Amino acid sequence: MTSSIHSPLGQPTLYADQYDAALLFPIARAPQRTELGIGTTLPFLGADLWTAFELSWLNLRGKPQVALAHITVPCESINIIESKSLKLYLGSFNNTRFPDAAEVLSRLRADLTEAAWRGGIVQSSVGVRLVAPEWFDREPIEELDGLSLDRLELDCDRYTPAPELLSAATEEAPVTEVLTSNLLRSNCPVTDQPDWGSVQISYFGPQIDQAGLLRYIISFRNHQGFHEHCVERMFMDIQSRCQPHKLSIYARYTRRGGLDINPFRTSYPQALPANRRNARQ
Structure with missing residues (x-):
């Protein structure tokens, strides 16, 4: 867990072609929250809702598979996950063979939870939901109400x-x-x-x-x-x-x-x- 100046952002990048959880780069929330006068007891609840549109892997026969991933990072987690590191991490699935989507889901949930809570005790899991291609047409486009x-x-x-x-x-x-x-x-x-x-x-x-x-x-x-x-x-x-x-x-x-x-x-x-x-x- 280091500051954003050590993150993959803005750096020359070598793209991993095999699954590698070590690519995830957590950034502590605390310094920015301290600047806002936020202590250990948070004045809010909530989460960071991510959508990953470029998720792909190989099945055991080497055929590419695709899905969307909805990711929910609880706001009480110790870290945010730097976005370029998440992109590189997801990219490492591209040429890796997995038996099924359930295994991909399990890896995502475990790795993202570890990164979000690195340096502390895990209090709640990062949520992950995969959307298979046959359900893509059920992903609506909506504007914010108000x-x-x-x-x-x-x-x-x-x-x-x-x-x-x-x-x-x-x-x-x-x-x-x-x-x-x-x-x-x-x-x-x-x-x-x-x-x-x-x-x-x-x-x-x-x-x-x-x-x-x-x-x-x-x-x-x-x-x-x-x-x-x-x-x-x-x-x-x-x-x-x-x-x-x-x-x-x-x-x-x-x-x-x-x-x-x-x-x-x-x-x-x-x-x-x-x-x-x-x-x-």
Whole structure:
């Protein structure tokens, strides 16, 4: 477990042609959470929902097999898994023979769980679900539900996170709202490549000023941060500045290297959202 500067991101790569779990590169969540004032007791629940679109292996006769993989990494895990390392790890399945999809599923679950909890005690398994080709047509495309903030016409001039843009009507009766935006962009902290996303903010509490919230979302445009950390920063800023009684934030980022990452954080127990891609993914 090391910092992102030692990760495969931005480095020349040799692609393994045989299964190799050692390719997975975990990055500790703690340093970024410490910057946000998050201690060992998390102020939220949730998970990081991944979709792997480029999963393939060989059966025992050498015939290629393909599937999609839905991966659920619990937010309480010690580490995130660096995305390029996951791509390289999945690529190592390509020329490896497995008896069946059940064996592939078992390897994925065991290896990803080990990486997510490396350096600590495993508290919950990483979830993995494979989708076989005969079920591909049951993978829907859906946009995030809610009132679009993007309808607002406004001036913007802040492109690094600016929580001071957030405010709420704390003297008025609480409301329930679900707000969305497709204008989320942040940047990889290692390669500086842009990460494009959509975000859904659901809350019950003092009504949040929508113009300020949209400007706040746009203010991530030049921010360097992994997807998971960006969503946790949003959660902490909105919780602190707007004081909702209940808060959930769900971001869906466009895929890169055949992978998308979709963090979900919530202040109260509830079912995880369905991992359904939107049109840009």
